[in-house]
Amino acid sequence: MGGQYILEMKSVNKSFFGTKVLSDADFNVRSGELHALMGENGAGKSTLMKIIMGIYVADSGEITFEGKPVTVHGAREALKMGISMIHQELNPILEMTIAENVFVGREKRIKGTPFLNRRQINEDTRALLKEYNMDKKISPSMKMKALNIAQIQMIEIIKAVSYNAKLIIMDEPTSSLTSNETEELFKTISLLKERGVGIIYISHRIDEVMQLGDRISVLRDGAVVGCFERAQTDPGKIISLMVGRELSGGYPANTAPKGDVVLEIRNFTRKGVFEDVSLKVRAGEILGLAGLVGAGRSEVMRALVGFDKLDSGEIYLEGRRVKIGSPQGAKRNFITMAPEDRKALGLVLCRSVKENIALKNEELFSKGGFLNHAKERDLCNKKADEMTVKRNSIADTVVNLSGGNQQKVVLAKCLMSRPKVVILDEPTRGIDVGAKFSIYNMVTDLAKQGIAIIMISSEMPELIGMSDRILVMSNGRVRGEYNEKHEISQEAILKLALEGV
Numbered sequence: 001m002g003g004q005y006i007l008e009m010k011s012v013n014k015s016f017f018g019t020k021v022l023s024d025a026d027f028n029v030r031s032g033e034l035h036a037l038m039g040e041n042g043a044g045k046s047t048l049m050k051i052i053m054g055i056y057v058a059d060s061g062e063i064t065f066e067g068k069p070v071t072v073h074g075a076r077e078a079l080k081m082g083i084s085m086i087h088q089e090l091n092p093i094l095e096m097t098i099a100e101n102v103f104v105g106r107e108k109r110i111k112g113t114p115f116l117n118r119r120q121i122n123e124d125t126r127a128l129l130k131e132y133n134m135d136k137k138i139s140p141s142m143k144m145k146a147l148n149i150a151q152i153q154m155i156e157i158i159k160a161v162s163y164n165a166k167l168i169i170m171d172e173p174t175s176s177l178t179s180n181e182t183e184e185l186f187k188t189i190s191l192l193k194e195r196g197v198g199i200i201y202i203s204h205r206i207d208e209v210m211q212l213g214d215r216i217s218v219l220r221d222g223a224v225v226g227c228f229e230r231a232q233t234d235p236g237k238i239i240s241l242m243v244g245r246e247l248s249g250g251y252p253a254n255t256a257p258k259g260d261v262v263l264e265i266r267n268f269t270r271k272g273v274f275e276d277v278s279l280k281v282r283a284g285e286i287l288g289l290a291g292l293v294g295a296g297r298s299e300v301m302r303a304l305v306g307f308d309k310l311d312s313g314e315i316y317l318e319g320r321r322v323k324i325g326s327p328q329g330a331k332r333n334f335i336t337m338a339p340e341d342r343k344a345l346g347l348v349l350c351r352s353v354k355e356n357i358a359l360k361n362e363e364l365f366s367k368g369g370f371l372n373h374a375k376e377r378d379l380c381n382k383k384a385d386e387m388t389v390k391r392n393s394i395a396d397t398v399v400n401l402s403g404g405n406q407q408k409v410v411l412a413k414c415l416m417s418r419p420k421v422v423i424l425d426e427p428t429r430g431i432d433v434g435a436k437f438s439i440y441n442m443v444t445d446l447a448k449q450g451i452a453i454i455m456i457s458s459e460m461p462e463l464i465g466m467s468d469r470i471l472v473m474s475n476g477r478v479r480g481e482y483n484e485k486h487e488i489s490q491e492a493i494l495k496l497a498l499e500g501v
Contacts (some may be wrong), residue, residue: 003031006167006198006408007052009084010314012061014047020442021047022058023222029167029198036209036493039219040242042402045202048219052200053085054078061346064184066166084160085169092152093143099125099140102159128158128256150181157188161197167201168192174208179292186212191232204432205459206235218242243434251465252444257284258468260318262452263335263421265304268313273299274476277313281421286443288467289456291494296476297456298340301423305330305337317420331360334399336414337423338407340456346410353391354380356398356409361416379416387412388438393424404435411442423447425456440466460490472496 007029014022022044029035039045050056051063054072063070065081072078092101094207099121100107108117108124125140134154144152153173160168170392174182189212194200203209209216210230217227218241226241227234261280268277274296289297303310306326315322316335324330324491330337339345347356357380359367365376381394387408393400398409407427414422424443428436443466447453457463463470470482472493479496482488 003033005029005064005194006031006436008062008064009048009052010062012048012051012336013059014044014051014056015059015205021222024060025222025224026227027217028223029200030214031166031198031231032193032196034193034199034201034212036203036213036216037219038203038209038216038238040208040402040404040434043219043242043432044222045219046322049085049200049202049209052078052083052167052169077162079165080150082164082166083169084162084163084165084167085171086153086156086173087171091114092147092155094145097445098129098147098155099143101144101155102128102140102162121467124162125158128162129418132158132161132191134158144308148181148186150177153177153185155187157192161192165197167198168198168400169202171202172204173201174205177293180325182208204430204436206238206433207461210240212233220244239433241469242349242432247328251462252440252454254284254444254447254466256284256444256447256450256469258285259450261316262318263454264316265300266314266316268300268303269311270299270303271311274303275323276478277478278471279454279471279478281454283420283449283450285451285468286447286453286455286466288463288470289454289473290460290463290470291473291497293458295473295497297473298425300473301337301454301456301478303427305335305423307337327360331419333416334418334420335423336417336419336421336456338381338410338414338425338427340429342410347398347406350397352395352397353384353389353409354394355400357383357412359413361413363418380412382418383412384409387415387442402435403430404431404438405430407435407439408442411439415446419451421454422451423456425452427455427456428457428459428462460493464488464490464493474499 005028009025012022012025013483025048027048037045047056051058053075054077057071093104102125103121104129108120109115110117122140126135129135129138136149138151173185177185189199201212213230215227216230216233218225218236218238220242261281262283264280266278269275275299291297299308302308306324307328315324322333324333341351354377358376364379365372377394384394387411388407389408398406428439443453470488471478472480474497479499
């Protein structure tokens with residue numbers, strides 16, 4: 001369960017420009033304990049962590065670390081104290097070696113010279129890799145760009161350990177990991193706990209929190225509204241505390257009548273990526289695409305909408321064969337896709353809500369080469385209202401919105417062109433529970449409008465709960481299909497998803 005409190009925060013308050021972000025927040029962590037922190041986007045989790053890391057200073061309140069009152073001034077001071085944070089957005093220096101990344105900023109020099117002691121940092125890094133059972137997979141001299149996301153994340157953990165970290169903050173650590181990589185991370189977490197390291201674990205995934213958390217705290221509107229030993233709570237209780245209201249336990253039923261086949265793809269092949277993939281989706285239907293990361297799901301959809309090259313295959317829209325070849329071609333054929341990485345591919349973060357919704361939809365607001373700004377503003381506002389985008393105005397910069405509202409802006413942009421087929425790739429990744437339910441309701445509303453929907457998700461409960469049918473892919477091929485809800489289970493999907501791996 002853990003030992004003495006390593007960190008205690010009492011009655012912590014923080015405001016920005018008169019807006020209260022944290023209100024008398026209490027939070028603590030024991031050595032050797034994993035204390036999970038949950039809350040909707042905007043609840044104050046990031047602000048609380050930035051105060052721990054010394055990026056912000058609390059307006060009032062008391063913080064003690066290892067029993068001594070502290071005020072942390074900057075991340076470097078936090079590291080010296082033994083507090084480290086592994087961010088959701090990993091930022092390794094890709095052209096440097098693993099050893100150089102681990103010791104960046106505290107390089108060991110050959111005595112009496114300005115030269116880097118590569119032999120020493122390689123030896124020290126090798127010892128750390130061995131300690132966490134990674135020495136057989138990677139070597140200190142490998143460049144970071146050769147590693148996958150899971151390995152990069154492990155290097156971040158090793159770097160934290162090399163600072164003799166007594167407390168490690170993990171922010172959404174499994175958001176980009178496969179199930180196997182997640183299991184490896186969980187083993188490492190167990191090892192850290194055994195060595196007395198305290199862990200603050202921030203996640204939107206309730207199943208992970210219920211599996212890992214020794215204690216679970218819920219933050220809402222800047223205040224800690226509940227702190228429980230794991231055995232004292234359940235997912236329903238956590239969700240209701242997070243959103244401040246009861247949410248139905250299940251997923252919204254898709255009651256839309258299923259119409260004719262809107263989209264059919266036949267024998268899609270891209271050499272070395274996917275082969276002989278065929279599928280159909282009907283009006284009003286939600287078709288789920290299941291599979292492990294790397295199964296080829298996103299790649300097939302990217303080829304369909306013209307983001308990637310297709311070696312062979314045919315596309316039929318409402319029974320008529322069409323050629324696409326580019327995202328513009330997909331749009332002309334009433335097919336749109338909300339990509340997995342909304343920040344890199346779906347949004348221009350430094351631009352406004354209006355500009356993002358209007359992007360690639362300019363023909364709706366222009367005539368004779370001239371843009372009608374009033375019409376653009378009115379139509380974008382209307383679509384933002386339909387998608388329930390929370391904002392002060394349509395001029396708000398997208399980077400300042402929560403993850404859920406950013407995703408709604410992506411959907412608003414996609415739906416401006418009145419598509420017949422909508423492809424959703426990981427539509428709820430990295431967003432909070434309340435926003436997830438809002439997205440689920442939106443998806444079923446689209447189905448009721450007769451739109452054919454293809455949904456990719458790595459969260460199997462979500463995919464099972466939302467889909468009318470599920471196709472399972474593995475190693476670039478369709479391995480099977482489930483047509484009836486009663487046939488679908490996580491075990492059955494996983495069995496097919498592991499074929500050919």
